[in-house]
Amino acid sequence: MNEQARRRPGKSYRRPKKDPVRILAFEALRAVDERAAYANLVLPPLLKKAREAGDFDTRDAALATELVYGTLRRQGTYDAIISACIDRPLRQVDPPVLDVLALGAHQLLGTRIPTHAAVSASVELARVVLGDGRAKFVNAVLRKISRDDLDTWVERVAPPYDEDAEDHLAVVHSHPRWVVSALWDALGGGRGGIEDLLEADNERPEVTLVARPGRISADDLLDTLGEESGLPGRWSPYAVRLTEGGEPGAIDAVREGRAGVQDEGSQLVALALANAPLDGTDERWLDGCAGPGGKAALLAALAAERGAHLLAAEKQPHRARLVERALAGNPGPYQVITADGTRPPWRAGVFDRVLVDVPCTGLGALRRRPEARWRRRPEDLEGFAPLQRSLLREALKAVRVGGVVGYATCSPHLAETRTVVDDVLKGRGGPAAEAEWVDARPLMPGVSALGDGPDVQLWPHVHGTDAMYLALLRRTA
Numbered sequence: 207m208n209e210q211a212r213r214r215p216g217k218s219y220r221r222p223k224k225d226p227v228r229i230l231a232f233e234a235l236r237a238v239d240e241r242a243a244y245a246n247l248v249l250p251p252l253l254k255k256a257r258e259a260g261d262f263d264t265r266d267a268a269l270a271t272e273l274v275y276g277t278l279r280r281q282g283t284y285d286a287i288i289s290a291c292i293d294r295p296l297r298q299v300d301p302p303v304l305d306v307l308a309l310g311a312h313q314l315l316g317t318r319i320p321t322h323a324a325v326s327a328s329v330e331l332a333r334v335v336l337g338d339g340r341a342k343f344v345n346a347v348l349r350k351i352s353r354d355d356l357d358t359w360v361e362r363v364a365p366p367y368d369e370d371a372e373d374h375l376a377v378v379h380s381h382p383r384w385v386v387s388a389l390w391d392a393l394g395g396g397r398g399g400i401e402d403l404l405e406a407d408n409e410r411p412e413v414t415l416v417a418r419p420g421r422i423s424a425d426d427l428l429d430t431l432g433e434e435s436g437l438p439g440r441w442s443p444y445a446v447r448l449t450e451g452g453e454p455g456a457i458d459a460v461r462e463g464r465a466g467v468q469d470e471g472s473q474l475v476a477l478a479l480a481n482a483p484l485d486g487t488d489e490r491w492l493d494g495c496a497g498p499g500g501k502a503a504l505l506a507a508l509a510a511e512r513g514a515h516l517l518a519a520e521k522q523p524h525r526a527r528l529v530e531r532a533l534a535g536n537p538g539p540y541q542v543i544t545a546d547g548t549r550p551p552w553r554a555g556v557f558d559r560v561l562v563d564v565p566c567t568g569l570g571a572l573r574r575r576p577e578a579r580w581r582r583r584p585e586d587l588e589g590f591a592p593l594q595r596s597l598l599r600e601a602l603k604a605v606r607v608g609g610v611v612g613y614a615t616c617s618p619h620l621a622e623t624r625t626v627v628d629d630v631l632k633g634r635g636g637p638a639a640e641a642e643w644v645d646a647r648p649l650m651p652g653v654s655a656l657g658d659g660p661d662v663q664l665w666p667h668v669h670g671t672d673a674m675y676l677a678l679l680r681r682t683a
Contacts, residue, residue: 222333231273278576282380315356379404406667421464442473471671478649485608494547497525499532510538570616570673644678
């Protein structure tokens with residue numbers, strides 16, 4: 207080594223730049239992965255803490271939200287692309303590294319962030335949360351990804367549709383193959399419908415409010431929001447849609463419980479049950495699976511207008527507390543109890559209307575909970591099946607002769623919808639229920655494309671709602 211080389215100073219170490227937005231997005235993804243948390247529960251407190259610390263403004267919060275939800279929605283597609291850029295199986299890459307890579311891939315392929323900014327910001331994030339060594343790996347992979355756009359990458363990593371239609375759709379639209387198959391079976395039809403549905407699952411849903419009857423009208427709620435912040439609902443007379451960027455927690459009516467956040471599909475289910483024709487009295491209503499309280503709050507308000515009483519039952523104590531909070535201030539009589547709907551404490555045959563919105567896979571709400579598609583497994587259906595049938599059987603016992611039961615679920619999977627109702631009516635796995643179908647379609651006036659009936663399946667790409675299912679049954683003996 208010559209004298210000049212010996213005297214040349216070494217390159218000084220530069221500390222990584224901490225980007226609060228991307229660090230927060232990474233923390234949210236780690237919580238989803240490590241703790242099986244849901245982004246819609248993890249992200250709000252993280253954003254609130256960042257705002258209170260003075261680290262975030264509105265634009266920062268919007269970017270962090272897009273990074274988290276966009277990465278989760280497109281995770282399957284990004285995994286396939288990342289896998290094509292590395293020399294080892296994806297499962298051998300540490301999960302925190304994959305989260306940084308997926309965040310970077312989303313910035314490169316799913317946003318308008320310039321390429322150099324997306325790569326450099328992701329590498330800086332990797333230096334902060336992973337260390338300099340693994341940051342070099344992140345840099346190399348993201349530079350490979352940055353050479354092509356999303357369409358080019360998808361064409362490269364997805365099998366041709368003609369060779370394997372379901373696998374092609376799974377990669378292109380970022381859904382597990384089994385979910386694609388199940389949704390396609392439930393939807394029926396050709397390629398166009400399933401592609402529209404899968405794409406709708408990857409779009410950010412509108413925030414919809416419900417104006418609770420007796421406390422505020424939809425028109426009054428719209429007036430408080432103004433034309434720039436609110437729009438009327440598409441189907442429900444109590445629905446108000448927030449324009450992009452609207453913050454429900456900042457609305458007085460929401461803070462005071464006069465309005466709530468509730469998907470329009472859930473509103474339609476509650477309204478259909480409330481308006482189903484009855485023979486005889488209409489005084490006692492039951493919500494047998496009331497948590498977290500959205501449908502119960504709407505039913506309680508509707509019952510109060512008729513002088514009826516709602517009993518809201520929820521098995522989990524913490525969810526029962528959420529129900530109490532949702533119903534607080536309701537103008538009419540109601541009661542919230544902690545109880546198991548499969549072993550009910552109430553007497554049989556005493557209710558006029560009963561709703562059971564049963565636990566399910568949640569495949570109808572993948573717009574709102576995108577991580578559920580990666581968390582659920584086909585075997586989960588077997589776990590829910592006995593519970594769903596038991597809840598429906600007990601609901602039919604709880605209602606009086608001539609009364610109506612609503613069986614609802616936020617899933618379009620046939621094993622959780624029509625199959626459950628058919629099994630209970632035909633006595634598979636237990637005594638046959640003495641009940642008959644009620645056509646639910648006329649009870650959703652103005653709503654188009656409700657199918658052949660008598661049950662109803664709503665769809666994100668058709669109705670702009672979660673994929674809610676409703677079957678109405680009248681007890682006959």
